[in-house]
Amino acid sequence: MTHRATHYLRRFLAVALIALGLVAPASAQLRVRVDQGNFTPTPIAIPDFQVTGANSDLAKQIVEVVRADLASTGLFDLQNPASFIQRDLSINAEPRFADWKIIRTEGLVVGTFEELPDGKVAVSFRLWDIYGGELMRINGEPGRRLTTTPENWRRIAHKIADSIYTRLTGEDPYFDTRIVYIAETGPKTERVKRLAIMDSDGANQQYLTSGRSTVLTPRFSPSAQEITYMSYEGGKPRVYLFNIETGRQELLGNFPGMTFSPRFTRDGQSVLLSQAQRGNTDIYIMNLRTRESDRLTDHPSIDTSPSMSPDGKSVVFNSDRGGTPQLYIMNTDKSKRTCPGGGSDVACRITFGKGRYSTPVWSPRGDLIAFTKQEGGKFYVGVIGIDGKGERLLTEAYLDEGPDWSPNGRVIVYFREARPGASPQLFSVDLSGRNERRLVTQTDASDPAWSPLLQ
Amino acid sequence: MHTFLKVTAAAALLATGACASKPKPVEEAAPVAETPVVKEEVKTVDTTPVVTSSIAPGSLEDFRVNVGERVYFDLDQYRLDTEDQDILKRQAAWLASYPNIRILIAGNADERGTREYNLALGERRANAVKEYLVSLGVAASRVDTVSYGKERPVVAGSDDQSWALNRNGWTQIVSGATS
Numbered sequence: 001m002t003h004r005a006t007h008y009l010r011r012f013l014a015v016a017l018i019a020l021g022l023v024a025p026a027s028a029q030l031r032v033r034v035d036q037g038n039f040t041p042t043p044i045a046i047p048d049f050q051v052t053g054a055n056s057d058l059a060k061q062i063v064e065v066v067r068a069d070l071a072s073t074g075l076f077d078l079q080n081p082a083s084f085i086q087r088d089l090s091i092n093a094e095p096r097f098a099d100w101k102i103i104r105t106e107g108l109v110v111g112t113f114e115e116l117p118d119g120k121v122a123v124s125f126r127l128w129d130i131y132g133g134e135l136m137r138i139n140g141e142p143g144r145r146l147t148t149t150p151e152n153w154r155r156i157a158h159k160i161a162d163s164i165y166t167r168l169t170g171e172d173p174y175f176d177t178r179i180v181y182i183a184e185t186g187p188k189t190e191r192v193k194r195l196a197i198m199d200s201d202g203a204n205q206q207y208l209t210s211g212r213s214t215v216l217t218p219r220f221s222p223s224a225q226e227i228t229y230m231s232y233e234g235g236k237p238r239v240y241l242f243n244i245e246t247g248r249q250e251l252l253g254n255f256p257g258m259t260f261s262p263r264f265t266r267d268g269q270s271v272l273l274s275q276a277q278r279g280n281t282d283i284y285i286m287n288l289r290t291r292e293s294d295r296l297t298d299h300p301s302i303d304t305s306p307s308m309s310p311d312g313k314s315v316v317f318n319s320d321r322g323g324t325p326q327l328y329i330m331n332t333d334k335s336k337r338t339c340p341g342g343g344s345d346v347a348c349r350i351t352f353g354k355g356r357y358s359t360p361v362w363s364p365r366g367d368l369i370a371f372t373k374q375e376g377g378k379f380y381v382g383v384i385g386i387d388g389k390g391e392r393l394l395t396e397a398y399l400d401e402g403p404d405w406s407p408n409g410r411v412i413v414y415f416r417e418a419r420p421g422a423s424p425q426l427f428s429v430d431l432s433g434r435n436e437r438r439l440v441t442q443t444d445a446s447d448p449a450w451s452p453l454l455q
Numbered sequence: 456m457h458t459f460l461k462v463t464a465a466a467a468l469l470a471t472g473a474c475a476s477k478p479k480p481v482e483e484a485a486p487v488a489e490t491p492v493v494k495e496e497v498k499t500v501d502t503t504p505v506v507t508s509s510i511a512p513g514s515l516e517d518f519r520v521n522v523g524e525r526v527y528f529d530l531d532q533y534r535l536d537t538e539d540q541d542i543l544k545r546q547a548a549w550l551a552s553y554p555n556i557r558i559l560i561a562g563n564a565d566e567r568g569t570r571e572y573n574l575a576l577g578e579r580r581a582n583a584v585k586e587y588l589v590s591l592g593v594a595a596s597r598v599d600t601v602s603y604g605k606e607r608p609v610v611a612g613s614d615d616q617s618w619a620l621n622r623n624g625w626t627q628i629v630s631g632a633t634s
Contacts, residue, residue, distance in 0.1 A: 188611040214606055216570060230574075237574070237602065258578055258602055261571040274575065276602065279533075279582030281575035302575040318572060324531075325572050358569040372569050398613075401569050420613030447570070 029136055030107055030129040032075050032168040034410065035432060041077040042168070044070065044107035045100065047084055049123065050091065053115030058153055062113065062123060065157035069175045069201060070164060073411075074435030079105060091126055091143070100130045107136075107168060111160075122147045123156050127167055138167055154203055155454070162453075172408035175200055178451040179413060180218040180227050181426060183207060184444040195229060195242065200406075200450070202440050208242060209249075217261060217447050218242075219404075222268040224451040228252065230260045239273050241288075253286050253293060265308045272296075272306040272315065283317055285332070296334065297347070307362045307369075308332065309386075316360040316369050316386075319347070327351045327360045327371060329386065340388040350388035359402050362386075363409045368431075370403040370412055381414045383431065394433045398422065404449045413439065415446040513553045513633040518626075522549045525609075526584060528622040530565075533579045535587055539624075543584065546626055547591035555631035560584045562602045563609070563625065565618035570604060577602030584624035599629070 032042045046067050051059045070076045085099040089110050100108055111125035126143035127136040138144050144163055146156045155176055162173030183196035195208040195215050208227075209215055218229035227242040231249075239252045239259040253259065257277030264271055270287050281302045286293040297303040301321035308315050314337075316329050328347040331337050339348035351357040355375030362369055363383075373380040373393065379400045382393040399417035406413070406428075413428045424446040426439040439448070510516045518524060523546070526539035535543065550556060562581030564573035581600035589595045608621040 189608055191606065193606075216574075216606070235601065258574070260574050274571070276575055276578035279579045279586070281578065302572065302579070304575050305569075305571045318569075320572075325569075356568075358572045374567070374569070399566070421611075 029132050030168060031170065034075060034169050034171060039434065041075055042106050043077045043079050043104050045079045045084060045105040046109040047081055047089060049111035049113045051113050055115055058121065058150060059113035062153055062157045065154060065201065066161045069158060069161035072201065072437065073165065074430060075169065079103060091124060095128055097130050097133050105130050109164060120147050121150050121153065123160065125160055127164060136167055138163055154199060171410050173453060174406040174408045174410065176454050177407060178224065179448050180220060181448040182216060182218065182446045183441065184424060184446060205442050219263045219449045220451040221264045222266060222452055224454055228262040228264060228271050230262065253291065261304045261306065263307055266310050266312055272308060274304040296330065305359050307360055309362050310364060310366045316362055318358045318360060322349060325356045325358045327357045327369065350384065350386065352388065353391055361404055363405055364407055365409040370405060372401045372403065381412060392433065394429050395436060402447055406450050407452045413448045413450055415448060511633050515628050515632050518549060518628055522546055524627065525623045525625045527619060528580055533583045535583060540587065543587050544591060547588050547593050550593050553631065557597050557629045557631055559599045559601060559627045559629050561625040561627060562600065563607060563621055563623050564605045565621045566605045566608065566613065567618060568605065574602050574604035577604045580624050584626065
């Protein structure tokens, strides 16, 4: 059955059920499915907002960012404004549904932009379900009104896009976020690597370090205010904290050996990291308040790349204790756990497919682990259940490495070297494996990490 | 097969290394010396002494050319084979002659692994080199190690020979050498 036919059937059934008094009318509303198999993007229309005041350029730019955010999901077909029939929309009036049905619009966003006397700007919008013929309330309200300083206009745009995305898909928002990464320049044998940050859509790219020292593997704190990363500052590879607001860098801990592969715990109270000493790498957890560290693994193999479950009870990591790099899960309290393959152990292996698995990252939803897989001369980014079942490879290239999750667990960002000798670039892909897209950066880029939703 | 690769790889490396850091040997300039434009260059080259005779004992050059500064590892391995051990025996003997010299051993990995695992692997390799040198009598206090993982390839290529060159333990003189 086609998407269109499904759509009409869904509407018919909804209307019939409402007529029978079986379901509340709310269930008839437009709903965009993120996981359906035979996929067609949903047509939505976002006309330019009505402007009160002089700054119509800013109003246009905001609408363009909202459109771009929604289009970037691959879930929506942003309709061409030139094709719109109704030109006299008002935020306070119902749209002429028939006009929008002619061009097959399913969702319509109507907005206003005002310059306020105090110099701030305010944006209001409402979302209409054209085929349902009704307003889609947002958090119980008829619409949303957002106010900020003009410089902050991009965040307003991302918040509007987040509201629309969440209202239509039921998924948590993720546009009003940032991505930290490593900006790379120079020849391969003398690479300069700098900490860099940008908005989730690639805007506002900034460098956070000078490039004097090689820096690697940045990751956000749950507050999005701090980054933990590894730096060769002073010639010694060690884990640091970077405060985004103050620019202050701080060495983390007083470990005798090299420290690397840092990642905040979900509560932001601690950092998981690896220490290598005398040829052996193990995993530690350091409490950021007391600065005391606890050793989580004690094994002669390489144990690295730890990532904690959202409930804080478990840690997934990479170990070659079985001969090749594979993924293992342990309890944070180091007690034995029941392994998926039977039996119990302190660390349970969850990958048994062909190839080498590394860089595990626990999904914010808790049910999946994203990883890098290396097999037969190719690299893949994939996901696997925490029980070791349901492995799915989402991407494939000469080098695809280092996945991280959008805060809603829906999109994965990673870096790619498309061919031998190609320079690294950032990409994202939907959890379904659809919608692989390049995130354009000013320089070559690697090691992307996604922030939580900004406050 | 592997030993052959190592030998050719090491030879290629020495050759490129020499071109990058030293004046070219006189013979190389000869074929182009007939054209007037290049003649002046030849003169310049003539004034430099022949490289092999200019190496001061105990110098960085001495260590690099006459001892060997790198050992090469098999894929995913940190084991030292007899060829690696021979190089490290020469390093240990040389270090015994120059007791003020301090060294830094860098462990390196090829690009066909993920970043964090390769950092751990590089540390393992650097440590394997250090432990072997210490077992031959080099004081552990003279030896530091660092892992660069896949961050500092010796050569930029993406092929088997380049990867073999980039899987290495590199003994670098930090201080105490004669100049």
